[in-house]
Amino acid sequence: MAKHETPMLDQLESGPWPSFVSDIKREAEVRAKNEKNVEYQIPQDVCEDILGVMELSFKHGRTHWKHGGIVGVFGYGGGVIGRYCDQPEMFPGVAHFHTVRVNQPAGKFYTTKFLNELCDLWDFRGSGLTNMHGSTGDIVLLGTTTPQLEEIFYELTHNMNQDLGGSGSNLRTPSDCIGEARCEYACYDTQDVCHALTVEYQDELHRPAFPYKFKFKFDGCPNCCVASIARSDMSFIGTWRDDIRIDQEAVKAYIGGEIAPNGGAHSGRDWGPFDIEKEIIGLCPTGCMRMDGDKLEIDDRECTRCMHCINAMPRALRIGNDRGCSILVGAKAPILDGAQMGSLLVPFVKVQEPYDELKEVIENLWDWWMEEGKNRERIGELIKRQGFQKMLQATGIKPMPQHVLAPRTNPYIFWKEDEVEGGWDRDINEFRKHHQR
């Protein structure tokens, strides 16, 4: 018999999509029966109370969570989010319901052994509820009490060789796309860079010293499957600077209808026979492709590497061999001054261990932002406030036309004194010799 009636939530058990309500009800039952004799360290009926509080929110149209308090583990300034219920008498099982962020492995590959260990830990010391995964990429363990936090951290670090993720004004847990592990478009090893920089910047990740949050995301190609260009303060997007590799036989096979375009992504509808002129050449944003007889030609110097032709004919066209990444800076969600996309700072850099060239850009940007950034100002907002030029100065990167979509449309140039011959100190008497008052 359920502890709380949940008539509204119950309506979310039907329908084909996996029901979180059914899942939580199952967990509530498992905890109630406790066939494994787990010595639950937080209330056994926590899952019933979470359903109860959710039902109440469904009824009220309002959340019942209070703003978090300061909780955490010794020596870290992030990784745990405090959370308290505003109806603790009604739902004592979730009165304290803190979140633990666990730094996910790059690429989000797992062994079942690791996941089972994590489940055992979260059965024992938490609610049994998780997010796989949080928006930033962490494994999110939802719901535990303050006395459990150090114990959870102890078990994670001692038994699972696993650390927490970031929260607050620090480096947030970096994340990446699947990259070279299982994608032919990957222009660099996203997982290795993601892991190496996460390990390199552990201090920045655990101990908030920044004006606000800072996110890295690593996309292996301009398709941007982890949305780095929209979601990370520093976005590393794979690219190449030589020629797209063409297999002319495969091009013919696409034209002849032997291979489905776009890896078969459009097979749910009859779009008619593949038309290379219309579907590839006509959609190329730079118009740099043409057919010479039955041979496809690409003027690679004019290509902007949008990926369309490669996505559409993956067996005929492959990314170039001279690979690296572009770095874009300053993406963020709308608060406070409107959403921002990352702006291109480094058009191309080779991505090679130990990634010193990337670290140099990162650390120069951090130095500038930590010096100049206001409290709760993202780096993208600092760029807007002080100007793109200041970011170039801070990183020692030369301005180039690739940095802009177009040059400025106003001539209000803030010339610096040292740019103007003779400086700004002038002699009024000398001037007056030739110009009367």
Add this chain to the structure above:
Amino acid sequence: MAFISSGYNPSKPMEDRITDIGPRKYDQFYPEVIKNNKGKWKYHEILEPGILMHVSDTGEKVFTVRVGGARLMTVSHIREISEIADKHCDGHLRFTTRNNIEFMVDSEDKVKPLKEDLESRKFPGGSFKFPVGGTGAGITNIVHTQGWMHCHTPATDASGPVKATMDVLFDDFKTMRLPAHLRVSLACCLNMCGAVHCSDIAILGYHRKPPILDHEYLDKMCEIPLAIAACPTAAIKPAKVELANGNTVKSVAVKGERCMFCGNCYTMCPSMPLSDDVGDGIVIMVGGKVSNRISMPKFSKVVVAFIPNEPPRWPQTTDVIKKMVDIYSNNANKYERLGEWAERIGWERFFDLCELDFTHHLIDDFRDPAYYTWRQSTQFKF
């Protein structure tokens, strides 16, 4: 329920402490076929919705079965995922950025039993535990935030509207009939920890009432200067307030017409809650994308200013979304993302086709970028 320590000694917190070790290294978790072919992949094919084949230069292949996940999942569910991976995939699996689960096998004959096993598993209420799909020109899983499950500032729930929406869009999760892939995202307030601002369709929770002021407690619970400084529009100022009992306390005043309902003040000061059953609801934004394919990445645009919260199934929200998806599907060209289609036909035609009202709320008036969204041209459609 006696407290059991795993070894942590509170009187000596630094004793035997391990810190700053970071995550486990990714390659400890690779399946064998991934380990052997990393960086050597040649091409891929979607064999059927939800099933991918990647072919390596070595000739080896990996077959991936992608299933939707609810993101919010219990350890029992994860254990079931592990059990399946143990049975079919040598104990390996992965999650995608969009909360899907991917089971990988190294030969084609292992695909069918895996798929059948996954699709046979249902919750007692009838929903699939592991629906196969989410590939190609269709709709994959919704990325979302915490909502009423865990957050203090949400203007809507997350798991509820996501479940309701995916139920409505389920056919497009299972098939690949759309002109291009279509990404749906949900953020439960405008702080967007789920960053939905570049999605084909974004479901965004939004408050419409300024904070309620708990004057009696405000100065006791909050640093007033921090609450004032947190406001992006300078709508909050210090104030002295006389309480019903005649006492005068330090508090704040909020200029309602300047409030953008972001809740940043509430994050700084718990005596300024925003939530309201009538005030809160959903904004629909469309036409964003993050890919650089053909056109540059785009922000999503607000096309419906407000839909009330309607738990448990948010029918008006899901109706608007379903209708837009169908109209996009019937009208856009092959490869055209929703935003590219809307730009090609013009937003005036988009509102026309989708039968959406255009109200003043949809014209940008927030700071500088607003001007660039007005029409500085005589080119428009009637």
